[in-house]
Amino acid sequence: MKTERANIAVFISGSGSNLQALIDNSKSGKLSGDIVLVISNKSKAFGLKRAQDAQIDTFVFKKKNYNSESEASEDLLKKLTERNIDYIATAGYLQLLPVNVVQEYKNRIVNIHPALLPKFGGKGMYGEHVHEAVLEAGETESGPTVHLVDEIYDNGQILEQIKIPVSGNDTPETLAERVLEQEHILFSLALDKLIKGKYEITHG
Ligand code: GRF
Numbered sequence: 001m002k003t004e005r006a007n008i009a010v011f012i013s014g015s016g017s018n019l020q021a022l023i024d025n026s027k028s029g030k031l032s033g034d035i036v037l038v039i040s041n042k043s044k045a046f047g048l049k050r051a052q053d054a055q056i057d058t059f060v061f062k063k064k065n066y067n068s069e070s071e072a073s074e075d076l077l078k079k080l081t082e083r084n085i086d087y088i089a090t091a092g093y094l095q096l097l098p099v100n101v102v103q104e105y106k107n108r109i110v111n112i113h114p115a116l117l118p119k120f121g122g123k124g125m126y127g128e129h130v131h132e133a134v135l136e137a138g139e140t141e142s143g144p145t146v147h148l149v150d151e152i153y154d155n156g157q158i159l160e161q162i163k164i165p166v167s168g169n170d171t172p173e174t175l176a177e178r179v180l181e182q183e184h185i186l187f188s189l190a191l192d193k194l195i196k197g198k199y200e201i202t203h204g
Pocket of ligand 1: 012014015016017018019091092093112113114127180183
């Protein structure tokens with residue numbers, strides 16, 4: 001396990017508030033790694049602006065810009081290896097990572113999900129859909145999960161969760177806001193522990 005600071009790539013599709021928390025925690029020393037590359041499948045994602053403001057390199061990765069899926073995934077892996085990326089964080093990235101990337105970075109990719117997995121995960125469970133489902137199911141608690149990434153949506157080993165109470169007055173928006181606040185703390189904490197080799201990897 002590396003003892004120097006790790007190089008981290010963050011994948012986003014949208015606002016990037018989790019990316020911002022990772023950047024801030026990296027600068028303050030709570031996260032023992034540097035965000036050196038931000039990758040988005042959306043060229044207008046606000047998270048790209050956050051990265052540029054923090055002088056972090058960005059890369060817009062769109063499969064449709066390549067002749068084939070394999071050409072796309074090879075180019076993506078090349079970008080990651082050229083930048084000496086050690087760890088990957090997917091923070092509101094609404095696509096599956098290519099299999100070659102998942103395999104190359106096995107047990108070094110973390111994702112944040114806004115509910116208590118294994119409940120309320122899987123394809124289509126993102127953004128407001130998650131919080132709507134939690135409320136519809138009458139759950140009394142929710143909260144973020146950080147897990148390792150494998151080839152299946154929201155399936156890898158769970159590393160950390162924070163439970164918060166769901167109130168009878170919650171709307172998807174109020175619940176999302178409270179969960180997001182916790183996400184901003186939990187993601188850096190989990191990634192920092194992973195970098196420091198503090199988890200026992202039990203899956204795969
Ligand atoms: C977060 O709720 C995260 O859990 C989910 O997507 C959302 C991304 O928000 N995977 P942001 O782009 O980090 O603000």
